[in-house]
Amino acid sequence: LETTSGSIDILSIYNGLPVTSIGNSAFKDCIHITSITIPDSVTLIEEDAFNSCSSLTNIIIGNAVTSIGEEAFEDCSSLSSVTIPDSVITIGEEAFEDCYNLTNVNIGNSVISIGNLAFAGSGLTSIVIPESVTSIGNGAFVNCTSLSIITIPDSVTSIGINAFSYCTSLTSVTIPDSVTSIRFGTFSHCTNLSSITIPDSVTSIRDHAFSSCSSLSSITIPDSVTSIGGYAFSSCYSLSSIIIPDSVTSIGD
8 A cells, every 4th residue: 555645535334344443554654645534433543554654744533443553653754733532542652653743632531541652752842631541651752852831630640661751841740649659760851841749649759760850950859758769860960959858768879
């Protein structure tokens, strides 16, 4: 299908049978496709389905899709906006990785998990994570250098390692009360992050959690924290003072 070009409307019925999924690599490397319409009959977009469709600017996703597979839209470098319908439950690993012109994403209200590297290297400027989401995967937004505003709801209990690493436009973040651990490198190299609110639910700040956050000037560690990992605040050049509560029993290298 690499020679396919222009606007593509996927049929809901083909040869008398309903079209319910778009298979692995179905349109991968179709560099001349400009837009795609996915009908309501489709419930699954599988791995690499539209990977490297570099001219794809517009996607209309039907209201029956429940899962967006791994690398489904990776390297769709012309894609600027995506609306993920309320039917979608999971966004797979690397689903929109390196979509560097993707500035706007509306995530539907049924998504439970955002996979590892799902939006890594994309051009997102802001993102609202819906209250249905419970987990943000490893590196989910790593290298989103234009991301300046993010809203994380109380439904999120797990934020993966390096989830927001190298988000160099991020200036402030509020971590919800549902999160118990700030994991390895979660906010590392967020060089414009100047303030952070750590809730009382957090018990551990892991290795490199805020390393190289060179604009971080103040931080309050709550009494719930019992351990601070190695290099947690290394190269935080603007951090002139810090109060470590009595609850902390372990401080890493």
